[in-house]
Structure formats: structure tokens, C-alpha cells
Amino acid sequence: MRIPFACMLLLLSAAVLAQPNERYKKFINQHINNKMSEKRCDQVIRDRDIKTINNKCKETNTFILSTNKPVKAICGKAGKPFGQMRKSLQPFPIIVCKLKNNVRPPRCQYRGKQYTRYIAIKCENGFPVHYDGDIVHFEN
Incomplete structure (x- = not known):
């Protein structure tokens, strides 16, 4: 079965566009x-x-105490390079969960601590896809 070149390009484009959405969903789940x-x-x-x-x-996992929209906005006007x-x-208010034992899932135990921090994220096509960290103070 032959697939016309234009159809193949369309399929590849759809796969590339879908990838950030999958990474965004994972970001939401984790953070x-x-x-x-x-x-x-x-x-x-x-x-x-x-x-x-x-x-x-996971050694450390950070949760942002927010809904999706304000965090996604960091990829636009609510953030800067x-x-x-x-x-x-x-x-943002955040909860940092740090591992306190050395076992395998599902027996992981964490110690949580709340902070208020600026956050650094990686964006792809306007969507957050990676939490890079929290920063106490940015220099101007």
C-alpha cells in the first residue's frame, strides 16, 4: 500500500503537534x-x-499550587526568557516533596514543605513541558 507524500507529511505534522500536548499533560500531572x-x-x-x-x-517533585491557565501563561506574557x-x-505557592526513604514505588515516602517562589519552566509551542526549578530571587 502506497501513502502519498502529502498524506505522509500531514501525518508527521500531526505527530509533531501532538507531542507537546502529551508532554503538557505529563507536566500537569507531575506539577x-x-x-x-x-x-x-x-x-x-x-x-x-x-x-x-x-x-x-523520584528524589524531588514540586507541585505548583495553581490551576493550568496561570502556569501556561508563563509561556506568554506572564513570563520572560x-x-x-x-x-x-x-x-507562585509551591509544595516541594523530598524523598525520605530509599525504597521502590509504591512505598515511597516524602516530606513536603511549602514555599512561595518564582518558577522556571520550559515551553514548547506555548505549552509548559518541563519544570526546571524554583527561584527565591531573580536579579534584574
Whole structure:
């Protein structure tokens, strides 16, 4: 069966456009939770199946206490360039969950701590796809 060249280009274009959406969905799952609290790290990380690629407990995971829209806006007017990332113009409340034991999922245990920080994210096609970190203070 032959696929015309134009159809093949269309399929490849669709695959490229779909990729940021999949990465955006993963970003949301791993980093956005407006109802998160310091005491919920273990449960939320387990429920959302957050772990490393090689099925180990993730050392640190940060949740942004926000809805999707304000975080996505950092990729536009609510953020500015920061190397190859975008940094937020406003600080966000975050929960940083740090691993406190050395086991395999689902027995990971975390200690959560809340902060208010500017955040740095990587954007692709206007969507956040990677949480790079939180920053206490940006120099002008």
C-alpha cells in the first residue's frame, strides 16, 4: 500500500503537534495541583504514578499550587526568557516533596514543605513541558 507524500507529511505534522500536548499533560500531572498540601505528598505522588523512568522513587517533585491557565501563561506574557526557559513574573505557592526513604514505588515516602517562589519552566509551542526549578530571587 502506497501513502502519498502529502498524506505522509500531514501525518508527521500531526505527530509533531501532538507531542507537546502529551508532554503538557505529563507536566500537569507531575506539577500542577491547586489543592496540594505538605502532608499529601505520599498519596498524590502514588495516585499520579510519579516516578523516574527506571521505576524508582523520584528524589524531588514540586507541585505548583495553581490551576493550568496561570502556569501556561508563563509561556506568554506572564513570563520572560530565562536562558532556554521561561521564568514567571510573579511568585507562585509551591509544595516541594523530598524523598525520605530509599525504597521502590509504591512505598515511597516524602516530606513536603511549602514555599512561595518564582518558577522556571520550559515551553514548547506555548505549552509548559518541563519544570526546571524554583527561584527565591531573580536579579534584574
